Amino acid sequence: MEPRQVIGLFGQLSGFPTPVGAHVTEEQLEEVRIYRLWGQSDLVRGSRLRFSQQWTLIADSNNHRTIRTVLPPGTCVLLSSRSPVQHLRAVLKDISGHHLLEVWDHHGLTKCFNLTTLNNHGRVYEDAQFGCLSWSLCENKLLYVAEKSKNSSGEDLDGESGDRSVYWEDWGEALTNKSVPVICAVDLQNDTVAVLQGIPADVSPGQALWAPDSQSVFFIGWYHEPFRLGLKFCFNRRSALFRLDLDGSCERLSGENLSVSCPRLSPDGSTLVYLQGAMLGPHSQCLSLQQVLMMLDLSSRRTSTLLDVVSRPQPGEFAGVYEALPSCCWSADSQKVIFSSAQNSHALFFLILYRSSGKMIKFADLSDPSQVYGSWKLLTVQRDLMVVSCSSPNTPPTLVLCVPLRFSVFCPPAVLDFGAVLVKPSRPLGETRTPLVVFIHGIFMDFWCCWVNYRGSTGFGQDSILSLIGQxxxxxxxxxxxxxxxxxxxxASLDSKRLAVIGGSHGGFLSCHLIGQYPDFYRACAVRNPVINAATLLGTSDIVDWRYTSAGFPFSYDQIPSAEALAAMLHKSPISYAAQIKAPVLLMLGGRDRRVSPHQGLELYKALKSRGSPVRLLWFPEDGHSLSRVDTQEDCFLNTVLWLKQHL
Structure with missing residues (x-):
C-alpha cells in the first residue's frame, strides 16, 4: 500500500463524526426535535470541528415511533445548553479571541454578552472537567466557569503585588493555563454577570448547577493544596460536593477525603445524585451512586447510597459504575436514573428504578441484544426519550433514539477475569496466514487486531482494578x-511469526515490556508517549501519585523518594529489558507532554541506538500526551502502517 493510499484511508476513517452531546424537545405530540453536537476531524484545515444538527421527527398519527419525515441539519454552533421548559438556547462562542454568550429563543437572538470586554474574569472554561453552561429552573439565570482574573482589584491571584515571574500551578496535562477557576452567574433579567464569592480558598470549583430555589448553587470542588495533581483522565482526586448561597455562605455536602463528580438534579428538584469514589489509587475506579434527598428545603436533606461500589461481581450481578453520568440522566417523573457504563469489554446502558424513599427496587440492562452494536453510550434522557451513541469495532458511531419500555436480562459477568476483543479484516487478504497486531489502549487494515482489557481495566469490578497495584x-x-x-x-489462520504490538501511555509501557520480556515473539512495535522508566519519570509527571501507587507504595504529598521506591520503579519498568529488545521500535513523542515526559521515549531511543537496534523516532513539538492534533494523528497513522508493512 502506497503512502497516498494510507493517507486517503486515514482521511476516510478519521472523517467519521463522533457524538459529543444531544438535546431532545417535544414540540407537540407528533413532533420531536433532536439537537445533536458532533465532533469531526478535517484534514484540509488540520483541525477538529464541532457542529450541530437538528432533526425534526414527525411521527405517523397512528404510530408515534414511525418516522415519516427527517428535515435537514441546522446551523453550526460551538458550546450550547437548552433550558428545560421554554427551550431557550444559550451558546458560548469564541470569535476573534472574544468569548460571546448568546441566548436564543424560537424567534431569534434575545441576549448577547461579550464576556471578554466585561473583564470580570479570564478565559471561560469549555473543558469537560470544570466547564458548564447551566440554566436555573426559573430560566432567568445561567452559570459558567472561567479563570479568575489575575488583575482583579489590582492584585494577583495570591493577593500580593504583581510579579510577572511568579509561577502559577495549573491542573496539568490538557488543562494548561487552567489554574484558579471561578463560578460566574448571569442574570438575564438585569443583564448582569457576577463572579460568585464565598468558595473556599483551597478549592477549585467546577461542574456547577443551580439549586431548585435559584438562590444557591451546587458545585464540585477539587482541593488544590498543598499542590495540584493532574486531573485529565484522573477521577480519583480529592474533591467534594458543595452548596454555595448567593450571599456567599458555603457548605460541604459530601464526606471528606473522597472523590466526587457529576452532580445531577432531578426535574422536580427533589433529588440530587452524584458519583463518588476513593481518593488517590488507580485513575479510574468503580464508583458509587449517591443521592441527596431534599425533602421540603435544603436544610432537611438526607444523603444515602443508591448504588454501591461492586468489588467482585457475581454471575447475574451488575459489574459497577465506571463512567461519568450524562448531563441529563433523569426520567420525566424523577423516579428513574439512566446511565451507561463499561461492563466487561462492552459499554452498555442501564436503568435504575427507585421509590421516593431512595430505595432501589429494580436494576435493568436496556441495551438491545438483537443489535450489532457492542457499545451503547447514553448521551441524554429528556421527556423519557433516550439519545444513544451506538458503535462497535467495525461500525462508526450511530445515533439511536430509544424509548425505555422494554429491557433485557442482564448478561452475567465473569469473576475477577479479563477479556479481549479480536477483530479480523472484512475481506480475504489472499494469504493463508495473517499477521496479528496487539492493540493496547487504543483498527488497522489488512491485519487481525487484538484489543486486551487486562486485569486492572474498568468493567470487571473494583477488585480487578486494585489487583494491578504493585503488579x-x-x-x-x-x-x-x-x-x-x-x-x-x-x-489457525493467524501467523505466529508476524506479530506486532501497539500502545500509548501505559499501553506503550506494556508494549515495550512485551518486546523486552518476549524478544523472540514479536516482530515490530509502535508506541506513543510510552512510560519507559518510572523512576526517572517521578519528578516530571503531573500525576506523581500514580508513580508510587502503581509500584505498590502509598503516596503522600510530602513524600521524598526513597532508594527502595526508586529501585522498585526501575525494576518494574521496560528500560530494565531494553538490552533484550530485538523488534524494530517506532516511537511517537509529544514535546509538550506533561503526563509522560518525552524524555522517557528518548531514554529508550538512546538505549536502542547504542546497541544498533532498529528504532525510529517521530517528534511532535506542539502536541501533548494524547497526540491529538489532526496533523499529528495523520502522521502517526501513516508511519505506523508503513512500519508494520515493512517489518511484518
Whole structure:
C-alpha cells in the first residue's frame, strides 16, 4: 500500500463524526426535535470541528415511533445548553479571541454578552472537567466557569503585588493555563454577570448547577493544596460536593477525603445524585451512586447510597459504575436514573428504578441484544426519550433514539477475569496466514487486531482494578501475552511469526515490556508517549501519585523518594529489558507532554541506538500526551502502517 493510499484511508476513517452531546424537545405530540453536537476531524484545515444538527421527527398519527419525515441539519454552533421548559438556547462562542454568550429563543437572538470586554474574569472554561453552561429552573439565570482574573482589584491571584515571574500551578496535562477557576452567574433579567464569592480558598470549583430555589448553587470542588495533581483522565482526586448561597455562605455536602463528580438534579428538584469514589489509587475506579434527598428545603436533606461500589461481581450481578453520568440522566417523573457504563469489554446502558424513599427496587440492562452494536453510550434522557451513541469495532458511531419500555436480562459477568476483543479484516487478504497486531489502549487494515482489557481495566469490578497495584510490568504483561497466545491457538489462520504490538501511555509501557520480556515473539512495535522508566519519570509527571501507587507504595504529598521506591520503579519498568529488545521500535513523542515526559521515549531511543537496534523516532513539538492534533494523528497513522508493512 502506497503512502497516498494510507493517507486517503486515514482521511476516510478519521472523517467519521463522533457524538459529543444531544438535546431532545417535544414540540407537540407528533413532533420531536433532536439537537445533536458532533465532533469531526478535517484534514484540509488540520483541525477538529464541532457542529450541530437538528432533526425534526414527525411521527405517523397512528404510530408515534414511525418516522415519516427527517428535515435537514441546522446551523453550526460551538458550546450550547437548552433550558428545560421554554427551550431557550444559550451558546458560548469564541470569535476573534472574544468569548460571546448568546441566548436564543424560537424567534431569534434575545441576549448577547461579550464576556471578554466585561473583564470580570479570564478565559471561560469549555473543558469537560470544570466547564458548564447551566440554566436555573426559573430560566432567568445561567452559570459558567472561567479563570479568575489575575488583575482583579489590582492584585494577583495570591493577593500580593504583581510579579510577572511568579509561577502559577495549573491542573496539568490538557488543562494548561487552567489554574484558579471561578463560578460566574448571569442574570438575564438585569443583564448582569457576577463572579460568585464565598468558595473556599483551597478549592477549585467546577461542574456547577443551580439549586431548585435559584438562590444557591451546587458545585464540585477539587482541593488544590498543598499542590495540584493532574486531573485529565484522573477521577480519583480529592474533591467534594458543595452548596454555595448567593450571599456567599458555603457548605460541604459530601464526606471528606473522597472523590466526587457529576452532580445531577432531578426535574422536580427533589433529588440530587452524584458519583463518588476513593481518593488517590488507580485513575479510574468503580464508583458509587449517591443521592441527596431534599425533602421540603435544603436544610432537611438526607444523603444515602443508591448504588454501591461492586468489588467482585457475581454471575447475574451488575459489574459497577465506571463512567461519568450524562448531563441529563433523569426520567420525566424523577423516579428513574439512566446511565451507561463499561461492563466487561462492552459499554452498555442501564436503568435504575427507585421509590421516593431512595430505595432501589429494580436494576435493568436496556441495551438491545438483537443489535450489532457492542457499545451503547447514553448521551441524554429528556421527556423519557433516550439519545444513544451506538458503535462497535467495525461500525462508526450511530445515533439511536430509544424509548425505555422494554429491557433485557442482564448478561452475567465473569469473576475477577479479563477479556479481549479480536477483530479480523472484512475481506480475504489472499494469504493463508495473517499477521496479528496487539492493540493496547487504543483498527488497522489488512491485519487481525487484538484489543486486551487486562486485569486492572474498568468493567470487571473494583477488585480487578486494585489487583494491578504493585503488579505493573508483571500481571498486566502476562494477561496480554495470555490473550495473544489464546488467539493464536484458537485461530489457525493467524501467523505466529508476524506479530506486532501497539500502545500509548501505559499501553506503550506494556508494549515495550512485551518486546523486552518476549524478544523472540514479536516482530515490530509502535508506541506513543510510552512510560519507559518510572523512576526517572517521578519528578516530571503531573500525576506523581500514580508513580508510587502503581509500584505498590502509598503516596503522600510530602513524600521524598526513597532508594527502595526508586529501585522498585526501575525494576518494574521496560528500560530494565531494553538490552533484550530485538523488534524494530517506532516511537511517537509529544514535546509538550506533561503526563509522560518525552524524555522517557528518548531514554529508550538512546538505549536502542547504542546497541544498533532498529528504532525510529517521530517528534511532535506542539502536541501533548494524547497526540491529538489532526496533523499529528495523520502522521502517526501513516508511519505506523508503513512500519508494520515493512517489518511484518
Amino acid at each position: 505493573i510490568g508483571n500481571q498486566d504483561v502476562k494477561d496480554v501475552q495470555r490473550a495473544v497466545l489464546t488467539a493464536l491457538q484458537t485461530h
